[in-house]
Amino acid sequence: MSYVHEMLETHPRLSPVDVEALADCIKACYDCVQSCTACADACLGESDVHGLIRCIRLHLDCADICQATGQMLSRRTEAEWGLLQKQLEVCLLACRVCGAECEKHAPHHEHCQVCAQACHRCEATCHELLGEPVL
Amino acid sequence: MSYVHEMLETHPRLSPVDVEALADCIKACYDCVQSCTACADACLGESDVHGLIRCIRLHLDCADICQATGQMLSRRTEAEWGLLQKQLEVCLLACRVCGAECEKHAPHHEHCQVCAQACHRCEATCHELLGEPVL
Amino acid sequence: MSYVHEMLETHPRLSPVDVEALADCIKACYDCVQSCTACADACLGESDVHGLIRCIRLHLDCADICQATGQMLSRRTEAEWGLLQKQLEVCLLACRVCGAECEKHAPHHEHCQVCAQACHRCEATCHELLGEPVL
């Protein structure tokens, strides 16, 4: 069992949320922070960096947003559902836009291929969590 | 002139956005990060911390969201208006919710009074920036 | 293979560092960010929050430091070894101090037990990476 799961299951205030879906989304958010940070850096190290400017910019934004989402979802005390919902929505959009840009460069840069997967995974888990009746 | 203004005015890619409104919002975001971080800590140091749990939780979320907003607005290269717009919306909501909670404790805790002002200011500048035709 | 590994192995600028040790440390840093954020929140939700103030404070600091370390280690382009070294040292110290505080509360709070493990793991991986001839 991962730390994320263990932390959720030992929290003093249990909530009616699907712990599995929540843990998946938290992990996907931090994975996306790491992948986007690493991919922005890898793009920066490429000889064709000129063609990757938009890709780098979107990675930096996406990392910042996923970071905020991961932090917020890791907190279970006095959660504010309306705010979490809006955060999941902007996170989902960031991952979609960034993932789509990554796809364009995937044929030439393997790191963009890997990062696109991390973005798509995060987008999917945010989407699933938004379907939860209570977060 | 502040660093924020100077950085905006020396950027290689000038945009049609109102620099004054943008600089105000960037500064308000980082001010709110600092105030919320300091107020969460001040609440934690109060003898009546039990009554401030929701306040602390909201401060931590608000700081994370304002941090992402400040970072994103500080970037002017290849900006994605739709994403910035959604980020401003969640930021505005976080400041509104957190500011309202702060107000409740303002009569007893001066730091909550100060932090409420920082939240309201950030909310107002996000609102103004959302009215810009192009960010 | 994890995203962290894949991102390291597809980076355009390969370095002489031990990829395994680096990936372990990056993962341990983000795990520690998540655990510390979740444990600060869990402590905040406990009825005996008064006895957990120092624990919460240290978690917040430790999360911030591990976050910076994870980001820095995820970047491989134009790395500055002297700076990374100093960052690993402060990260190792933060994890040691926070982990020790967590241990004190572990008998009463399972989340502190889990979080202490994440801190110890991060401390160990930072220590191992500091032994690398070139990062």
Place this chain on the structure above:
Amino acid sequence: MSYVHEMLETHPRLSPVDVEALADCIKACYDCVQSCTACADACLGESDVHGLIRCIRLHLDCADICQATGQMLSRRTEAEWGLLQKQLEVCLLACRVCGAECEKHAPHHEHCQVCAQACHRCEATCHELLGEPVL
């Protein structure tokens, strides 16, 4: 009076530290986060981005480190002096290295000139705070 000052002066746990020096350092840290984030982006938008790769990389690291420092210094409850000291040291080094790199590009890029000032200012305030008997 700034929010930073007001938050320090309304904190429930007053400390023997020089509030003026502390407020200066906190403000300089967040200014440096903003300047480095904006300068990394401005460099990314330059036509000679190839010559600015190391500059961008260092800005991203410096922003992450200054962010952690600003957050930690904003907290006054149960402060751990040894940890703050080590954080100030790594922050001072990051600002020195990043500021020096910025200086190299200042003759050609005004934003690097402005950012170098923010880095130097942050380095100086960290240095001053390290001289405090108790933080």
